[in-house]
Amino acid sequence: MKKTILIFSSLIIALLLFFQLSKYALISGNMKIEITIAIIAILFFFVGIYINKKSLRKPLNPNYSIDQKKIQELEITTREYEVLEGIASGFSNKEIAEKLFLSESTIKTYVSNLLVKLNAKRRTQALQIAKSLQII
Amino acid sequence: MKKTILIFSSLIIALLLFFQLSKYALISGNMKIEITIAIIAILFFFVGIYINKKSLRKPLNPNYSIDQKKIQELEITTREYEVLEGIASGFSNKEIAEKLFLSESTIKTYVSNLLVKLNAKRRTQALQIAKSLQII
């Protein structure tokens, strides 16, 4: 936010200076009116692009935030969620077990729990549902 | 593409007209130079914003557009891709077979082909890879 204010203030100052300069140049007859207008047009064209880019960057990222509330609502525990992440990464139960230092049996238990909680029949369906619920 | 050209041409024409008008207004002394410049500045500011939005809409949505070239590069056939979509929707081989009016054997063949082409060991990994390659 502080940065934005700084950028905008310096922008305004620069523009004011530019106006004064262009006015002086016109009065002293060193510059044609068309060129002045063209320069201003180009300048503001890019200012518009710049401002627009700055303001657009923020409302775009939030598409990727995970819904923590939903996870709690579904009563998905920490371990279960870790297993879900493993599934999303394309790991087998054995691989997930190795990564979490657990036995494959334990992973199977968690997977079964997840399938019930997500109302899915398969891990791939669990992924699809988890994505639609934005919990992954 | 045709639309873009049309918009730009009409934009250029409008600008040329505006330039002529502003010059006339200045010569006839009906308008002050500062006002003219201010109008031009504001106009181009918004033109810049508009153009930017137009041109940004394409590189932004493409986060969700599938990479057809990649699909061809990987030599994934139509049927194989349809099966991949079925997997992404969380369906079992049998369910995919029913939806495509094929036997489960055939689906298995396609799945195996997909796994080779996507260099994956499991269907879940295939999904993860397919997503990272933006082909799904």
Place this chain on the structure above:
DNA sequence: TTTAGACTCATACTAAAGTACCAAATGACT
């Protein structure tokens, strides 16, 4: 100090998924 929830693991299954081959029909291209 019970109690409930989360975490852990095991056994014994059944059901999917996946592999390795093979084979035949089709359609486009040479």
Place this chain on the structure above:
DNA sequence: AGTCATTTGGTACTTTAGTATGAGTCTAAA
């Protein structure tokens, strides 16, 4: 006419995945 890629399917087999059930540990709360 012959080649090539695609599509389709089958058999036999191995490997994962998933279910059902039971049980032990630990911790925080009632």
